[in-house]
Amino acid sequence: MTTHENVVEVRELRKIYGHFAAVDGIDFDIHRGETFALLGPNGAGKSTTIEILEGYRDRTSGDARVLGVDPGRGGLDWKARLGIVLQSSGESGNVTVIEQLRHFAALYPNPRDVDEVIAAVGLQEKAGTLIRKLSGGQRRRVDVAVGIVGRPELLFLDEPTTGFDPEARRSFWDLIRTLQSEGTTILLTTHYLDEAAQLGDRAGVIAGGRMVDLAPIGELGGADARTPLVRWREAGEQREQRTDAPGALVAALIDRLGPEPDALEVIRPSLEDVYLDLIGRETSTSDDAEPTTTETEVAR
Amino acid sequence: MSATTSTTPAPRTTSHAVGSSILRAIRLGGLRIGYEVRAYFRQGDTVFFTFLFPVVMLTIFSVSFSQASFGQTVDGDDVSAAWFYLPAMLAAGLLLSGVQNLAIDIALEKSDGTLKRLAGSPLPVVSYFIGKLGQSFVTGLAQAAVLLALGFTVFGVPLPEEPQNWLVFAWVFVLGVVTSAILGIALSAVPRSGKSATAVVIPITLVLQFISGVYLAFSNLPDWLQNFASVFPLKWMAQGMRSVFLPEELVILEPNESWELPGVALVLGLWLVVGLVLARLTFRWIRKDS
Ligand SMILES: Nc1ncnc2c1ncn2[C@@H]1O[C@H](COP(=O)(O)OP(=O)(O)OP(=O)(O)O)[C@@H](O)[C@H]1O
């Protein structure tokens, strides 16, 4: 065991469907008590990775350990330590919210209090309603509730807040913070970068089945990525420069080009800009072999 | 509303061992039965096609053939359509509550994600099976009670008075419903999707009902068809039920002029073993990598 206790360890993980590599050799660790966000565009391989770790899919090659166990061989004791919120669920829902949670709570050795969990996802008023009669976002909240009711040591959340209204999303964040303060380790995927920034300690960005970056959320994209960018037009040419002192640069430009430099902008990259930049770099390198999309568009 | 989850310390300090496996599997199986039965009766279509179907059929036969006689007792009384069809519908109920209900239900649960969720929880497979078996048993029993009550009160079918007969009813029912449920679990592996489940399962149960003496009098079927039907369990369940409810005189209509109760036990027992082996070999929570 290293200095950090790793709850999840992934090495050279690969999943091939036919000739298509959905996950193409990724590595990462998740430390105990940490929230790790897995980010990436649609089809990047996030759910495939998560479901391998949950024991639902077999890997083609590479190695994975979840709570010290090969997820392909986890037994009931191992499952009792996990909480799983899948990306989608479509059960017929012929039981009520409280029946569903009582039932799932009974499967675990040390469950949370069912009423508290229902309150934590804001479904007190719907506790006696059949799940099939709930709205989409409410059903999603039941999924989250079922995922945490067993008091998991490691919680998998695959796009947990899809369909949540803004207020529900905020209270979900609070709920996750409570779990974090209790020491729960969390693997989260989301397309909401603010959510990743709010909840995540570290993030891995995957695209096309490969890890393009892995860092604490505040350091994604490398040291430069968040340095302000000054952009302007000079002699009919687009210019840009990264600088920690954008004010000084703008002052120098004004000295040189007059009081209103053409198309002047100062950009402080948000997480979203950094992320899009990372994903963009990945897609442009993988497109190199083929004509770029713009060219084909034009040729048409 | 959000900070209300319990205040117990870090999960790592808590025990997660799930405990003695057999006792736990049985205890959770008991919980599953309650859960399954509740969900069953909230599902309009299964309640109609599985639960009430034999009741509807008994009513239709009793009413449409109300003038016909299906044989005579020693006392010269006519055996009415309701009398004749009551044991047949009891047998059909066993098949529907077990095979048809479970094969479709489990195939649907496989495709809608119910089983995927259970697969990720510490629920033993055995407990899931116990839940399904219990669901078949409880709903099958309720169905039999409705059929008997309807036959007795509305259509005036005389019910047997000998405890001996009810004892036979009890074991035919129990063996029948358990065998049928296990075969339903095994058959649920066949449909490739939830959508195709009814299309795969209903023709099988329907054909069985026609060739096993449920809708058509078994004695009127050609020999070769009788022999073919004897391979399957429904013919034997129907025969066992007839031995309980029909007047002893009608035994002459049976294949060997005998109720052949040992044969009923033997064939159902064999199918039970076959079903257990098949269910054990084919059942998967999910199709990995589908
Ligand atoms: N069972 C399967 N058979 C074949 N290809 C699959 C299968 N499952 C996933 N894939 C492919 O693997 C790739 C990764 O899918 P995955 O579901 O992991 O993406 P994701 O990152 O979770 O995307 P999203 O953000 O849309 O949820 C996709 O291109 C998908 O088509």
Ligand SMILES: [Mg+2]
């Ligand atoms: Mg996904």
